[in-house]
Amino acid sequence: MLSNCSACGKVFMKISKPVCPDCVRKELETVKRIRDYLKPKEKRTAPLAQISRDLDIPIRYIEYLIREKYFDLTRYPSLQYKCKNCDTLITLGEYCRSCSEKLRNNLLAAKEKAEKNEKDNDGSGSHFYKSRL
Ligand SMILES: [Zn+2]
Ligand SMILES: [Zn+2]
Known part of the structure; x- marks a missing residue:
């Protein structure tokens, strides 16, 4: 490739x-x-x-x-x-332990929010596209 x-x-x-x-x-x-x-x-x-x-x-x-x-x-x-996010010195991966923990929690929260939004938007998706045309 x-x-x-x-x-x-x-x-x-x-x-x-x-x-x-x-x-x-x-x-x-x-x-x-x-x-x-x-x-x-x-x-x-x-x-x-x-x-x-x-x-x-x-x-x-x-x-x-x-x-x-x-x-x-x-x-x-x-x-x-x-660490990519703070000044902690690390030897493995991209983030220190506390930052990767934080990131994981943020990711989980974002995922939950996205799933919730999907539910809330049920049926109104077409409205979104119409308003953009
Ligand atoms: Zn090169
Ligand atoms: Zn960090």
């Missing part, structure tokens, strides 16, 4: 990742640089900001690589990224 690379926008044949082979290669090179950087014991717990500064890699990009599961986080405990 042809798709646009989510990193550089180039059209490529999508297999499993949303980025093109060139960008995957770039990702792997960057991952290798970060792994090498974290190899010495004293660097293993270096915070993201320091890695970013020393290697000249944007923090967002490092966070993205962590999210893509390029790193064994039990070996690199400092590789955490921010």
